[in-house]
Amino acid sequence: MPDPAIATALLVLAGLQAGGPPPERQGELLHRLKHDCGSCHGMTLKGGLGPSLRPEALAGKDEAGLADIVLHGVPGTPMPPWGFEISAAEAAWLVVRLKQGVTP
Amino acid sequence: MRAAAALLALSLPLAPVVAAEPRGTGDLGLVVERALGSVKIVETTHRTALARVEGLGDLSHASAVFGRDGRHAFVFGRDGSLTKVDLLAARIEKRVVQAGNSIGGAISADGSLVAVANYEPGGVKVFDTATLAEVADIPSTPLDNGKRAKVVGLEDTTGRRFIWSLYDTGEIWSADLKDPAHPRIERFAGIGKLPYDALVTPDGRYYVAGLFGEDGLVVLDLWDPVARPRRVLDGYGHGEEPLPVYKMPHLEGWAEAQGLLFLPAVGRHELLLLDRGSWEEVGRIPVHGQPVFAVSRPDGRQVWVNFAHPANDVIQVIDVPSRKVVATLSPGEAVLHLEFTPRGEEVWVSARDSDKVVVYDTESRQQVAEIPADKPSGIFFTARANRIGF
Numbered sequence: 001m002p003d004p005a006i007a008t009a010l011l012v013l014a015g016l017q018a019g020g021p022p023p024e025r026q027g028e029l030l031h032r033l034k035h036d037c038g039s040c041h042g043m044t045l046k047g048g049l050g051p052s053l054r055p056e057a058l059a060g061k062d063e064a065g066l067a068d069i070v071l072h073g074v075p076g077t078p079m080p081p082w083g084f085e086i087s088a089a090e091a092a093w094l095v096v097r098l099k100q101g102v103t104p
Numbered sequence: 105m106r107a108a109a110a111l112l113a114l115s116l117p118l119a120p121v122v123a124a125e126p127r128g129t130g131d132l133g134l135v136v137e138r139a140l141g142s143v144k145i146v147e148t149t150h151r152t153a154l155a156r157v158e159g160l161g162d163l164s165h166a167s168a169v170f171g172r173d174g175r176h177a178f179v180f181g182r183d184g185s186l187t188k189v190d191l192l193a194a195r196i197e198k199r200v201v202q203a204g205n206s207i208g209g210a211i212s213a214d215g216s217l218v219a220v221a222n223y224e225p226g227g228v229k230v231f232d233t234a235t236l237a238e239v240a241d242i243p244s245t246p247l248d249n250g251k252r253a254k255v256v257g258l259e260d261t262t263g264r265r266f267i268w269s270l271y272d273t274g275e276i277w278s279a280d281l282k283d284p285a286h287p288r289i290e291r292f293a294g295i296g297k298l299p300y301d302a303l304v305t306p307d308g309r310y311y312v313a314g315l316f317g318e319d320g321l322v323v324l325d326l327w328d329p330v331a332r333p334r335r336v337l338d339g340y341g342h343g344e345e346p347l348p349v350y351k352m353p354h355l356e357g358w359a360e361a362q363g364l365l366f367l368p369a370v371g372r373h374e375l376l377l378l379d380r381g382s383w384e385e386v387g388r389i390p391v392h393g394q395p396v397f398a399v400s401r402p403d404g405r406q407v408w409v410n411f412a413h414p415a416n417d418v419i420q421v422i423d424v425p426s427r428k429v430v431a432t433l434s435p436g437e438a439v440l441h442l443e444f445t446p447r448g449e450e451v452w453v454s455a456r457d458s459d460k461v462v463v464y465d466t467e468s469r470q471q472v473a474e475i476p477a478d479k480p481s482g483i484f485f486t487a488r489a490n491r492i493g494f
Binding site: 031034035036038039040042043044046047048049073076078080081084085 | 183205271352414
């Protein structure tokens with residue numbers, strides 16, 4: 001795997017150790033998740049045009065890989081890159097929250 | 105608690121819907137409150153909210169159609185629910201959960217059938233509008249993963265005919281439900297990659313589907329019994345890398361004005377102008393961001409456009425004769441939808457993250473009212489009952 005994936009993996013660890021983004025930013029990210037990610041993945045994240053983001057759907061999937069999708073999108077699909085407004089550490093935190101199960 | 109809140113919503117200042125005096129429904133409508141799972145019943149004459157009806161479930165991406173009596177709305181929820189709302193009594197008359205995940209629907213010209221587009225399980229189900237009893241189930245094409253293709257762009261046209269597209273498999277299906285027990289289905293495969301939404305022109309003649317996976321649109325002439333879908337605006341991106349799309353454009357609620365269709369380009373900050381006669385591109389209008397809805401004022405003189413995140417705090421007005429942006433307005437945060445009053449002298453705009461609906465005079469473009477609403481998304485007025493493809 002190229003370096004960015006390793007870098008992302010390190011950020012996942014860093015994000016977890018640091019307890020994630022500041023509380024206010026966490027609120028913003030969860031709002032974004034519910035309402036903007038939700039426009040394709042469903043407000044309850046059970047899937048829509050895009051796949052489900054619920055823990056059972058993400059189980060076993062690599063966290064760094066998922067964070068990478070958040071940041072860079074999936075070419076050839078409607079999934080856009082969010083790196084312009086979500087940092088790598090924030091993406092890593094979101095992925096962990098998603099895998100734990102979020103009720104945004 | 106919830107019941108008490110609902111009771112409160114129905115009593116106190118909101119009672120006039122259940123009026124002692126008879127009233128019409130021509131100026132009524134509803135505003136979807138997506139996060140609460142409720143709809144606000146509104147009236148456009150005095151620009152007020154009359155009541156809130158709760159208990160509609162997951163209303164993210166919810167839309168509605170109206171029975172021809174202008175009294176009953178059929179609301180399509182993301183959770184697969186179909187809810188029949190009585191606007192005058194301000195209550196749910198009937199609710200069925202008919203699928204796991206759905207995306208919208210349509211109503212037949214005679215008002216007798218309502219059809220729902222489902223993602224999960226993929227297909228279309230059709231219901232009797234009087235009872236919400238299921239009258240037809242039309243599963244879509246099976247996929248390799250054991251699921252069925254997601255249905256998008258479900259539209260009604262003349263008679264009891266419905267048309268839709270299949271997102272995963274690139275098909276258009278048309279069904280005539282003259283006899284609902286025996287739907288006559290036509291399938292058109294290979295129309296292009298990832299159709300994401302569609303519209304029917306106001307005369308009910310053409311079904312136009314947008315493609316996400318390719319630069320182009322597909323048109324089917326519904327008046328021609330042997331017509332095949334044909335590609336138009338092919339390669340409108342000229343091979344350029346499309347910009348990321350943070351919310352899929354919508355075609356329903358289309359803008360047709362002066363013989364032109366104004367369509368959101370996918371991955372481009374432009375509206376495409378398509379001639380309704382020749383189906384050739386006749387121009388483009390650069391706009392503020394990725395367009396989501398481009399809706400023409402009922403007289404076709406203006407087109408109003410909203411945009412995808414992160415440019416979604418703005419709405420732009422296009423003057424049709426000059427094809428120019430003549431106003432850029434800031435109604436609030438996260439503008440999701442807009443709906444014109446029946447004759448178009450005013451337009452209602454939902455600003456989700458500002459928790460309000462803003463009403464503009466479409467000539468002066470001045471704000472004339474503001475109606476509080478919880479995370480408002482879709483706005484639907486009863487005038488839709490009288491239009492094909494709405």
